[in-house]
Amino acid sequence: MIDHVPVMVREVLAALNVRPGGRYVDGTVGAGGHALAIMEAASPGGSLLGIDRDPEALDVARRRLARFGDDVRLVQGDFAEVGRICRQFAFVPVHGVLLDLGLSSLQLEGAERGFSFQREGPLDMRFDPGQELTAAQIVNDYREDELADLLWRYGEEPQARRIARRIVERRPLRTTIELAKVVEEAVGGRARRQSHPATRTFQALRIAVNQELLSLEAALPQAYGLLGDLGRLAVLSYHSLEDRLVKEFIRRESRDCVCPPRQPVCTCGHKAGLRPVSRGAVRPSPEEVAQNPRSRSARLRVAERSPASED
Numbered sequence: 001m002i003d004h005v006p007v008m009v010r011e012v013l014a015a016l017n018v019r020p021g022g023r024y025v026d027g028t029v030g031a032g033g034h035a036l037a038i039m040e041a042a043s044p045g046g047s048l049l050g051i052d053r054d055p056e057a058l059d060v061a062r063r064r065l066a067r068f069g070d071d072v073r074l075v076q077g078d079f080a081e082v083g084r085i086c087r088q089f090a091f092v093p094v095h096g097v098l099l100d101l102g103l104s105s106l107q108l109e110g111a112e113r114g115f116s117f118q119r120e121g122p123l124d125m126r127f128d129p130g131q132e133l134t135a136a137q138i139v140n141d142y143r144e145d146e147l148a149d150l151l152w153r154y155g156e157e158p159q160a161r162r163i164a165r166r167i168v169e170r171r172p173l174r175t176t177i178e179l180a181k182v183v184e185e186a187v188g189g190r191a192r193r194q195s196h197p198a199t200r201t202f203q204a205l206r207i208a209v210n211q212e213l214l215s216l217e218a219a220l221p222q223a224y225g226l227l228g229d230l231g232r233l234a235v236l237s238y239h240s241l242e243d244r245l246v247k248e249f250i251r252r253e254s255r256d257c258v259c260p261p262r263q264p265v266c267t268c269g270h271k272a273g274l275r276p277v278s279r280g281a282v283r284p285s286p287e288e289v290a291q292n293p294r295s296r297s298a299r300l301r302v303a304e305r306s307p308a309s310e311d
């Protein structure tokens with residue numbers, strides 16, 4: 001079976017300040033790697049609510065976490081609804097919330113999921129196989145300008161227009177390898193590039209299929225709302241679009257006033273409720289990057305909920 005090696009486990013445990021008896025939410029439980037480490041550090045008496053959109057990932061997590069019995073609850077759902085899900089299970093307030101964004105090795109390496117440009121598979125890319133929208137629909141049905149916009153916005157792909165034009169000329173496209181070849185034709189081969197030419201196109205499609213940035217934007221304020229005094233929010237992101245959202249959220253919630261800078265008197269009434277725990281993002285050690293190349297782009301941001309009296 002493919003193994004998903006969890007990223008920056010030691011740093012995540014420190015970020016969440018995991019303690020015996022603590023109560024934690026893992027909004028992206030995946031194969032359960034971080035959840036297992038959290039539960040080991042939270043024992044005895046700890047508990048965890050794990051959420052994932054992918055039922056296959058939840059099956060793996062369920063097996064891995066079985067020994068914790070009722071102390072671990074796993075739910076199929078979108079972390080965009082983390083507030084509702086936690087209230088539904090009376091799992092509030094909590095000591096920490098973790099989001100480890102993006103996709104797992106199980107998903108990337110399962111050819112039939114269609115996430116990888118190196119494995120022949122359908123153009124799928126859904127985290128939740130019950131969802132309707134697939135990558136094939138975007139690739140084959142969107143207008144050329146819509147495709148170009150999506151590749152530019154979610155892939156930060158400088159050659160977005162050229163790729164969109166070539167996709168439209170060559171459709172219908174059915175498989176990951178067909179799409180990867182079309183992108184390669186549009187922008188040239190790998191010469192002078194560090195990554196495969198289709199990397200950004202695949203990232204953009206995955207973000208669009210799963211509405212990843214919208215989910216993250218919805219989840220952050222809810223996760224913050226779940227934290228008890230001194231509770232911790234930890235988010236691991238793997239590209240600049242996600243990281244920017246997290247950074248801006250923490251910055252905003254760490255300020256007493258969010259009025260426009262030139263406004264002489266504050267009218268917003270906003271109160272700081274979070275405190276960034278580290279300056280900037282925490283990065284994986286060179287040793288971890290050498291052992292687990294997937295960790296290379298990881299950035300961990302952490303914030304702590306201020307005690308209620310300071311709100």
Ligand SMILES: C[S@@+](CC[C@H](N)C(=O)[O-])C[C@H]1O[C@@H](n2cnc3c(N)ncnc32)[C@H](O)[C@@H]1O
Pocket residue numbers: 004005006007027028029030031032033034035051052053054057077078079080100101102103104127210215216
């Ligand atoms: C990087 S993996 C998490 C791996 C996990 N931390 C571990 O140690 O095994 C990200 C997981 O988040 C899930 N995911 C992505 N977006 C989600 C969302 N909006 N709601 C719930 N789960 C999501 C994916 O299905 C995937 O399993």
